Amino acid sequence: xxxxxxxxxxxxxxxxxxxxxxxxxxxxxxxxxxxxxxxxxxxxxxxxxxxxxxxxxxxxxxxxxxxxxxxxxxxxxxxxxxxxxxxxxxxxxxxxxxxxxxxxxxxxxxxxxxxxxxxxxxxxxxxxxxxxxxxxxxxxxxxxxxxxxxxxxxxxxxxxxxxxxxxxxxxxxxxxxxxxxxxxxxxxxxxxxxxxxxxxxxxxxxxxxxxxxxxxxxxxxxxxxxxxxxxxxxxxxxxxxxxxxxxxxxxxxxxxxxxxxxxxxxxxxxxxxxxxxxxxxxxxxxxxxxxxxxxxxxxxxxxxxxxxxxxxxxxxxxxxxxxxxxxxxxxxxxxxxxxxxxxxxxxxxxxxxxxxxxxxxxxxxxxxxxxxxxxxxxxxxxxxxxxxxxxxxxxxxxxxxxxxxxxxxxxxxxxxxxxxxxxxxxxxxxxxxxxxxxxxxxxxxxxxxxxxxxxxxxxxxxxxxxxxxxxxxxxxxxxxxxxxxxxxxxxxxxxxxxxxxxxxxxxxxxxxxxxxxxxxxxxxxxxxxxxxxxxxxxxxxxxxxxxxxxxxxxxxxxxxxxxxxxxxxxxxxxxxxxxxxxxxxxxxxxxxxxxxxxxxxxxxxxxxxxxxxxxxxxxxxxxxxxxxxxxxxxxxxxxxxxxxxxxxxxxxxxxxxxxxxxxxxxxxxxxxxxxxxxxxxxxxxxxxxxxxxxxxxxxxxxxxxxxxxxxxxxxxxxxxxxxxxxxxxxxxxxxxxxxxxxxxxxxxxxxxxxxxxxxxxxxxxxxxxxxxxxxxxxxxxxxxxxxxxxxxxxxxxxxxxxxxxxxxxxxxxxxxxxxxxxxxxxxxxx
Amino acid sequence: xxxxxxxxxxxxxxxxxxxxxxxxxxxxxxxxxxxxxxxxxxxxxxxxxxxxxxxxxxxxxxxxxxxxxxxxxxxxxxxxxxxxxxxxxxxxxxxxxxxxxxxxxxxxxxxxxxxxxxxxxxxxxxxxxxxxxxxxxxxxxxxxxxxxxxxxxxxx
Ligand code: FES
Ligand code: FES
Numbered sequence: 001x002x003x004x005x006x007x008x009x010x011x012x013x014x015x016x017x018x019x020x021x022x023x024x025x026x027x028x029x030x031x032x033x034x035x036x037x038x039x040x041x042x043x044x045x046x047x048x049x050x051x052x053x054x055x056x057x058x059x060x061x062x063x064x065x066x067x068x069x070x071x072x073x074x075x076x077x078x079x080x081x082x083x084x085x086x087x088x089x090x091x092x093x094x095x096x097x098x099x100x101x102x103x104x105x106x107x108x109x110x111x112x113x114x115x116x117x118x119x120x121x122x123x124x125x126x127x128x129x130x131x132x133x134x135x136x137x138x139x140x141x142x143x144x145x146x147x148x149x150x151x152x153x154x155x156x157x158x159x160x161x162x163x164x165x166x167x168x169x170x171x172x173x174x175x176x177x178x179x180x181x182x183x184x185x186x187x188x189x190x191x192x193x194x195x196x197x198x199x200x201x202x203x204x205x206x207x208x209x210x211x212x213x214x215x216x217x218x219x220x221x222x223x224x225x226x227x228x229x230x231x232x233x234x235x236x237x238x239x240x241x242x243x244x245x246x247x248x249x250x251x252x253x254x255x256x257x258x259x260x261x262x263x264x265x266x267x268x269x270x271x272x273x274x275x276x277x278x279x280x281x282x283x284x285x286x287x288x289x290x291x292x293x294x295x296x297x298x299x300x301x302x303x304x305x306x307x308x309x310x311x312x313x314x315x316x317x318x319x320x321x322x323x324x325x326x327x328x329x330x331x332x333x334x335x336x337x338x339x340x341x342x343x344x345x346x347x348x349x350x351x352x353x354x355x356x357x358x359x360x361x362x363x364x365x366x367x368x369x370x371x372x373x374x375x376x377x378x379x380x381x382x383x384x385x386x387x388x389x390x391x392x393x394x395x396x397x398x399x400x401x402x403x404x405x406x407x408x409x410x411x412x413x414x415x416x417x418x419x420x421x422x423x424x425x426x427x428x429x430x431x432x433x434x435x436x437x438x439x440x441x442x443x444x445x446x447x448x449x450x451x452x453x454x455x456x457x458x459x460x461x462x463x464x465x466x467x468x469x470x471x472x473x474x475x476x477x478x479x480x481x482x483x484x485x486x487x488x489x490x491x492x493x494x495x496x497x498x499x500x501x502x503x504x505x506x507x508x509x510x511x512x513x514x515x516x517x518x519x520x521x522x523x524x525x526x527x528x529x530x531x532x533x534x535x536x537x538x539x540x541x542x543x544x545x546x547x548x549x550x551x552x553x554x555x556x557x558x559x560x561x562x563x564x565x566x567x568x569x570x571x572x573x574x575x576x577x578x579x580x581x582x583x584x585x586x587x588x589x590x591x592x593x594x595x596x597x598x599x600x601x602x603x604x605x606x607x608x609x610x611x612x613x614x615x616x617x618x619x620x621x622x623x624x625x626x627x628x629x630x631x632x633x634x635x636x637x638x639x640x641x642x643x644x645x646x647x648x649x650x651x652x653x654x655x656x657x658x659x660x661x662x663x664x665x666x667x668x669x670x671x672x673x674x675x676x677x678x679x680x681x682x683x684x685x686x687x688x689x690x691x692x693x694x695x696x697x698x699x700x701x702x703x704x705x706x707x708x709x710x711x712x713x714x715x716x717x718x719x720x721x722x723x724x725x726x727x728x729x730x731x732x733x734x735x736x737x738x739x740x741x742x743x744x745x746x747x748x749x750x751x752x753x754x755x756x757x758x759x760x761x762x763x764x765x766x767x768x769x770x771x772x773x774x775x776x777x778x779x780x781x782x783x784x785x786x787x788x789x790x791x792x793x794x795x796x797x798x799x800x801x802x803x804x805x806x807x808x809x810x811x812x813x814x815x816x817x818x819x820x821x822x823x824x825x826x827x828x829x830x
Numbered sequence: 831x832x833x834x835x836x837x838x839x840x841x842x843x844x845x846x847x848x849x850x851x852x853x854x855x856x857x858x859x860x861x862x863x864x865x866x867x868x869x870x871x872x873x874x875x876x877x878x879x880x881x882x883x884x885x886x887x888x889x890x891x892x893x894x895x896x897x898x899x900x901x902x903x904x905x906x907x908x909x910x911x912x913x914x915x916x917x918x919x920x921x922x923x924x925x926x927x928x929x930x931x932x933x934x935x936x937x938x939x940x941x942x943x944x945x946x947x948x949x950x951x952x953x954x955x956x957x958x959x960x961x962x963x964x965x966x967x968x969x970x971x972x973x974x975x976x977x978x979x980x981x982x983x984x985x986x
Contacts, residue, residue, distance in 0.1 A: 011922055018930030019918040019937060021865020021905035028864035123859075125851070201869045201877060201931040201965050252867070252931030253965050286870045499929025499966050692925045696971060700928060703968030727874035727963065735959035735969040764968075 005508040005518050006755070009692035012504040013523075023250045026205035026222040026283060033207060033279035034063055036269060037127035039117035039134050040292060041109035044143035044361035044720020045157070048107055048136060051117060056133035061126035064276060065134070066118040066268075068104045074271070079238040082271060086264065087232065090331030094169040097161045098328045099359070103236075103264040109138070110157060110326035111362050112720055113291025115264055120272055120280060143361040143720035147300050147323050150358040157326060157359035166328050167357040171339065173414040174350030179315025183306025187386050192786040193375050193769060195298040195323070195714035196707070198368040199732060200498070202252025203284035204293060206265050208273035218245045219270050222252070224259040225536030226526040227494050232262035233270055248526030254498035255704070256367040257294050259538045260330055290725035295714055296334060296368035298323040299375045303383050306349075311387045311398035316348040318379060320355035325364040332357055334365060334372040336418045337470075342376030343413060343423075344468050345430040345658055346384075346402040353415070361720045367538060369704060370765045373469060378787065381465040381770035385777065389809045395774070396434060396443060399466060403430040410751075418539075419473040421653035427748045428468065428658045433682050436744050437464065441662040441680040459669055460677065463774025464662040465767035470654035471685070471759025472544025472750075478533050479550035481510055481557050482644035485608075485617050487581050487601030489514060489521045491553075493546040494534020496526030500761060501693040502542050506550050508689055509755065513554035514561075515578030516600065533648075540657070540759025543689055548649035548753045556645035561603045564643070568598055568606060604643040609634035655750040657758035659683040661702075661767045663739075665775040672795040674710060674776065676739040684746040686758035694760045695743060701764015703738045708765065709772040709788050711737070781812040835897045837861060838907025849895030853887075854878045856894040857904060865905040865934045869963070876962030879935035880904045886942045888961075905934035908941065917941045920979035921972075928966030936962045940976050949980055 017023055053065050071082035085100040105116045117134055121127035142155040149155070150164045157164055180186055207220040217239055223229050226246045234241035251258065265282050273280040284293070304317040322335040339353035388398040404411045406429045413423040438444065446462045453460045479493045491510050497503065507521035514521075524530045525546075526537075535545070558578060565583035566573040577586050584590060584597035591597070605621045613619035623634075635641055664678040681698055688694055711731040715723045724730045749756030769787040776794065777784045782801045800806050833847040833856065844860050852871070857863045857880070867877035871890045878889040881903035882896075908915040917940050920926070927933050936959070943950060943958040950958065955976045956969075964972065 009925075011925065012927065014930070015922050015927045016914075018927050018933050019905075019914070019921045020909055021863075021934050023930045023933075024864075025867070025931065027868065028858075031859065031862070125848075199965060201867070201875065201929065201963065203869075251929065252869075253929040255965070283868075286872070499927075499931075501928070696925055696928055696967060699968030699970040700966045701968070704965070726872060727870045728872060732963055732965065734961070734963060735956045735973065738969050741968065741970055 005511045006689050007691070008508065009690060010504065010508065010518065012501045012693070013507060014501065014503050025202055025250045025252050026207060026220055029220055029249060030207040030279055030281045033281040034120050034122065034276065035124040035127050036272070036280060036282035037119050037124060037131050038115045039119070039131045039136060040288070041105065041112055041114040041116055043109060043138050043140050044112050044145065045141040046109050046138035047141060048105060048109065048116065049139050050137050052135040055135070056130045059126060059130045059133065061122035062130050063122065064120040064272065065130070066104065066272065067116070068102060068106045071104060080271065081236050081238065082267060086262065086329060088331065089329050090333060092167070092332045095167040095328060095332050097166050099158055099161065099166070100329045101264065101327045103268050112722060113288070113363060115292065118268055118272065120276065145360055145362060145716050145718055145720045147298065147321050147358065150323060150360045151321060157361055161359060164359040165356055166324060166359055167332050169332065170352065170354045171415050172352040176315045176317045176350040176352035179350035180304055180306035180317060183314040184308055185390065186304065186306045187383070187390060189303040189382055189386055190785060191301040191303065191379055191382055193297050193299050193378055194788060195295045196368065196712045197295040197714065198255035198257035200253025200255055200257065203286065203289040204258060204263060204265065205283040206269040207279070207281040208270035209279045210274040210277065212277055216243050216245065217270055217274065218247070220247050220249050221266055222258060223248050223261060224254045224496050224498060224538060225261050226496050226528055227532060227534040228536055229261045229266050230528045233267055236262065236267040237271055237274065246528045248496040251496065251498040254537070255369040256296065256371060256538060258498065259536055260294055260366050286727065287725050290730065291363060291722055294364050294366040295325065296365050297375060297708065298365065299338065301375070301379050303379050305383055305387070307387055309391070310401055311391050311393055312401050313346065314349040317352045318342055318354070322355050322357045323360050323365060324357045325360055325362045327364050329364065330366040333418050334367055337372030338376040340415050340417050340423050341373045341468065341470065342380050344377060344380050345404055345428070345466050346380065347404055362716060369701065369762050371539065371762065373467060373762070373766045374708065374769055377465055377467045377767050378770045378773065381767065382773060382785065385774050386783065389811050392811055395464065396438060400431060400434060405431070417470055417654060419654055424653060425468065425656040426750050426752050428656060428684060429746060429748050430466070430658060433658060433660050433684060433746055434466070436682040436746060437660040437662055437680060440682060440742060440744050441664070441678065443662065446664070457669065459667045459779045460664060461667070461775045461777065461779025462662065462664050463771050463776070463778055464660060465770035465774060466660040467766045468656050468658045469540065469759070469763055469766060471540035471657050472651060473539045473541055473654045474651050475535060476648050476650035477535060477545035477549045478531065478646060478648040479546055479553045480531055480644065480646045481550065481553040482642065483557060483561065483600050483604045485601055485604045487520060487599060487604070489516055491521060491523045491550055492527070492530035493525055493550060494528070494531040495537045495542055495546055497537065500542065500697065501690065502546070505543060505689050505693055506546060509547055509550050510554045513551050514558055516581040520581060540761035540763070543757050544651070544655060544753060544759050545649055547689065547757055548755050549647055551754055552647035552649060553645045556647055557643060560607065560645065561600060561643060564603050564606050565598050569595060607643040608641040649753065651752055655686070655752045655758045657685040657760065657763060659763050659767070661771045663771045663775045665772065665779055667776060667779045667794065672791040672798065674791060674794065676706065678742065679739040680742045681764070682744045682746065683763055684748050685760040685763065686750045687747055687756040688745065689757060697760050698743060698764040699741050701762060702741050702768060703733055705765040705768020706738055707733045709769040710790070711788065713788055777809065781808050782806050783809060831895060833894055833898060835899060836901045837863070838903055847894050849893060851894050852890050853892040853894050853897050853902070854889035857889060857902070863904055863906055867931050867934055869931065874963070876939060877932050877935040879938040879962070881938060886938055905937055908937065915941065916982050917944065917979045920975040920982065924971050924975035924978050926967060926972040926975035932962060932964040936964065936972060940979065943976070944980055944983060948983060950976065
């Protein structure tokens with residue numbers, strides 16, 4: 001038997017290149033290409049009065065300068081569409097006031113960093129020198145920065161969008177307000193979460209070459225959605241899509257920011273390459289990435305809940321004010337996810353989710369790993385803690401009482417999810433997850449430990465948070481699997497990879513389905529020359545979507561191989577199996593050359609009747625070698641040459657993974673420094689394909705979660721300047737800040753797909769802010785309602801707590817009662 | 831200027847180097863060695879770490895002119911022929927790579943750590959790595975790789 005590969009923690013196939021410096025990322029390509037730099041807006045909101053390039057024209061090495069006017073002129077002269085706003089990727093009926101940017105600003109800029117002028121030069125140094133000499137005159141307009149200013153709407157981001165409101169959306173099941181009003185107990189929480197960003201180590205970048213003879217445009221871009229970029233380029237530049245090739249080379253991380261498409265640069269660089277007839281490249285620098293790509297997270301929230309004496313939710317109203325920045329190319333995906341995934345593993349009773357998606361003069365907000373779920377999880381888990389505190393119950397008990405039970409699956413929340421499909425959980429076992437988490441972290445013995453620590457003058461706290469994550473959203477992905485005549489298996493899928501080990505994971509699946517050693521399988525992702533139909537890599541969907549597509553395609557190839565082999569061996573196909581790349585009669589010991597077996601390589605040769613022989617293998621398939629009936633066509637009517645197949649996987653709806661995290665923190669009584677003593681994760685993403693890769697995804701997610709909870713934020717001043725736009729000031733965790741992560745798994749297969757898998761990519765990051773808020777509240781004795789939290793903020797909260805401005809946790813004040821009183825668990829921590 | 835230096839064991843001469851350009855730029859754009867990565871150009875991320883005369887430096891902060899007459903070693907020069915360096919092997923075995931963008935710099939940093947301190951404690955490791963940002967791995971498996979490389983070099 002070939003060893004089963006699915007489930008094995010095998011080392012990654014991609015790594016030998018990457019550890020020797022042989023990875024080829026965007027900026028490693030196109031040596032000798034012309035280089036681009038942009039003049040970007042220094043103002044958050046301004047009208048462009050005029051652009052003066054006179055001083056720049058005599059710089060040695062300058063090739064071209066382009067402004068919006070050049071785009072308009074090009075549109076007029078040809079059939080391009082560059083003077084129109086960039087596409088609204090995901091329209092929604094409730095997005096009543098969408099707005100997208102122009103590739104280069106037309107007459108107004110709406111955030112610092114918006115591209116205004118494109119400069120092409122012989123190298124980046126020259127291009128930047130030219131940028132320095134271009135004078136853009138602006139008439140500065142009042143900037144709307146932060147949610148308060150957006151809500152207040154004294155000033156408008158776009159003068160024709162009243163109240164700065166891009167969208168207002170309500171989803172309701174039952175009458176939540178009535179249920180809350182009638183409940184024995186009620187609580188209200190005001191919460192806030194700040195902005196953060198994906199911040200991959202490799203920024204964006206685009207490199208384009210136009211082959212005028214072949215009339216082909218090839219574009220390399222550091223993207224999460226190569227096929228979509230291709231479609232966008234074809235549409236915007238009016239090049240037949242068949243003449244456009246888009247390739248995602250090695251990509252140095254994405255985490256969401258590279259799924260927006262087309263970025264302005266993704267159409268401008270190819271346009272310049274075509275216009276100039278030269279290779280053109282742009283590589284984003286770090287400051288550009290901070291001010292002109294995308295951010296996420298920023299929300300204010302209000303939760304109102306009604307519950308019974310046992311802490312069971314009877315009704316929940318969740319209101320969200322979501323800061324989407326200056327434009328809405330990615331529609332309402334993030335707030336829709338927040339207001340649906342807030343429900344986590346719980347039954348909320350009646351539920352009303354409502355959000356306002358608001359414009360501000362800041363960088364656009366699009367999904368960052370977690371994509372709205374961390375905010376939703378924060379709201380629900382703070383609420384669970386508040387209920388537990390109010391009733392004097394253990395925090396795990398309240399959660400348990402509200403869990404959807406395994407026997408209630410599939411569970412229909414009666415809401416619409418981000419894919420336009422029902423929010424229906426397919427499977428899961430939340431009580432078992434919680435048991436595992438409690439055992440892993442030692443929940444029940446913590447009180448004793450805390451007591452002891454307190455006696456030593458230390459402050460420790462424990463916290464937990466639970467989440468459910470809709471993964472593997474459609475509409476579809478596909479895969480192509482082919483067995484070459486060498487016996488090598490090549491696989492291609494259209495979605496892209498940014499470091500998740502997809503090439504290994506997909507090879508494992510195909511190796512198992514086909515019965516070949518994994519070393520013989522090579523996988524290509526994100527190359528539209530190899531696979532043209534795809535959606536992209538986001539929403540933890542690759543294992544589910546491309547994984548199942550690859551399995552289905554491999555099954556087709558296997559069936560064909562068995563059919564051809566059965567003819568050659570004169571055995572019924574059902575008596576055959578494929579082991580180690582050899583088709584053989586079941587139960588007959590292997591003996592090479594015997595009439596009971598045939599290598600897949602030979603089957604591949606036989607699958608393709610040939611006229612000409614180029615090597616000994618091919619000679620076996622030529623017309624005088626094969627013989628056979630002269631009545632039948634060499635390729636049967638319903639057959640095709642080649643041992644290959646394409647198949648697609650398209651799920652009815654998302655599959656729902658789940659997990660629970662717990663942390664133990666220590667806060668310094670003097671300095672308010674927050675130390676993570678332990679971090680525990682239990683996780684259920686269905687069947688595991690490569691446990692080591694899944695673990696890596698969890699670790700990476702947790703690190704981003706730790707960053708988002710304790711360090712990372714985007715600091716804008718009131719004029720809309722991003723004050724910390726560098727790694728010096730935007731604090732991403734180093735090895736010195738990330739805790740050791742202890743993990744345990746549960747495997748509840750998804751009934752929705754053939755492999756029974758669920759997505760794992762985003763899981764690690766989702767509950768982190770909620771976990772730390774819970775643990776720090778536990779350590780301090782008052783509720784944390786705003787994340788991230790720095791030591792100085794905690795220090796300040798302590799002072800206000802001491803001054804009586806912040807109420808203590810009821811369980812700490814000895815003030816526990818079940819009476820139906822309305823308590824405002826509200827605090828403004830600013 | 832003409833820049834003369836020894837890169838990965840080979841004497842190199844590059845013409846028309848602007849002495850103020852970064853060594854990282856010279857390596858990547860003029861010497862065909864794109865292994866070292868540029869993720870910040872501010873000395874904050876360590877992706878560009880190379881040896882300059884056996885001392886690890888952020889190549890983005892070193893003016894090319896400073897490499898005159900000196901030895902530079904990059905991730906491309908660590909493996910001997912087809913034999914991976916033990917640090918590279920440990921990264922493979924521990925699963926310490928995800929997107930790989932931070933990897934070249936980290937491998938040099940770890941290589942240097944183990945030369946200075948063949949048996950580092952976990953604290954030593956975290957401290958030594960605290961100039962290298964990785965956005966993908968959460969560092970856990972990178973720490974495993976360092977421990978593994980340390981254990982292996984002890985065996986040898
Ligand atoms: S690129 Fe040199 S330290 Fe970041
Ligand atoms: S592996 Fe991607 S940044 Fe480290």
